[in-house]
Amino acid sequence: MKFPLLPEKLTLAVVACALALFVSPQTFAQSGAICSEKQMNDLLTKPIAPHSSASASAAKVDPAEEAQYKAFFKLKPDNPDKRIQSGGAFIQKYPDGPFSEAVYSQLSISEYQKQDFDKMDDYAAKALALNPDDVTVLVFTGWVLPHSSSVSPTQLDKAEKYEKHVLELLPTLAKPADMTDREFATAKSEYESQAHSGLGLVDYQRGNFAGAVTEMKKATSSGSDSDPADYYVLGVSLENLQHYADASDAFKQCASTPNVQQALCKQKAQVAKKEAASKPGHPEVATTSHLPG
Numbered sequence: 001m002k003f004p005l006l007p008e009k010l011t012l013a014v015v016a017c018a019l020a021l022f023v024s025p026q027t028f029a030q031s032g033a034i035c036s037e038k039q040m041n042d043l044l045t046k047p048i049a050p051h052s053s054a055s056a057s058a059a060k061v062d063p064a065e066e067a068q069y070k071a072f073f074k075l076k077p078d079n080p081d082k083r084i085q086s087g088g089a090f091i092q093k094y095p096d097g098p099f100s101e102a103v104y105s106q107l108s109i110s111e112y113q114k115q116d117f118d119k120m121d122d123y124a125a126k127a128l129a130l131n132p133d134d135v136t137v138l139v140f141t142g143w144v145l146p147h148s149s150s151v152s153p154t155q156l157d158k159a160e161k162y163e164k165h166v167l168e169l170l171p172t173l174a175k176p177a178d179m180t181d182r183e184f185a186t187a188k189s190e191y192e193s194q195a196h197s198g199l200g201l202v203d204y205q206r207g208n209f210a211g212a213v214t215e216m217k218k219a220t221s222s223g224s225d226s227d228p229a230d231y232y233v234l235g236v237s238l239e240n241l242q243h244y245a246d247a248s249d250a251f252k253q254c255a256s257t258p259n260v261q262q263a264l265c266k267q268k269a270q271v272a273k274k275e276a277a278s279k280p281g282h283p284e285v286a287t288t289s290h291l292p293g
Helices: 025-029 037-045 053-058 063-073 080-093 100-113 117-130 135-147 153-172 181-206 209-219 228-240 244-255 262-278 286-290
Strands: none
Touching (some): 063 100, 100 117, 117 135, 135 153, 135 181, 244 262
């Protein structure tokens, strides 16, 4: 079964938002993947430090290696070419150093910006081989995979595994020394929402619309900060379950903030409302009446 999927969207200064292409399988097939600008900015500019960073503090670190690592991490995220060049040079020089896993993690995100998904997956696999608990790599890779136009059942299984592991790790994740308690709580909340978004998309791709509704409700529980695309997936899933009144509410949430698919969501909200009026006796999903408003 084919679904109307998310298109490709680069963030920051690279490419403008393309959420409006989230319309049909044909439209998506000409694109690829999508990433929320807010989520991508969070991952790129304030990444949660990998667990393996503890090994860096415990090991005897070469000052030159540490200096090169810090220089790499300070590179602006809107210049992925420079980050890839610098990170590649670092890995070539220090293939087994205490900072290698963190560099692989950032390289995977930079390759995503370049839309080289094979290299993204390769760097992510290398990071996870060194540290299976790297929440940044897990949440991001697990979220990107189900947005692919050619995602395979194996990739969906991988994405599901990654995001479920994120949800297992977050409650006991150690706070990085350079983050305040408030920043850390916010980051954990955003990672949790993104993990549920990824799981919702896995269910959506599989045609498990009831599961997609459950996960997307969790992904959008923060309300005003939620990604409009998640509300879109929620609305389409509810439509497929013939819960039209609730679908209309989800599409209204999608249309409530400025975004390039706002007009589409307004249109679908009206269509779903008319469907609900024509089927007044159709049961709705009771819990969706608590959609954030």
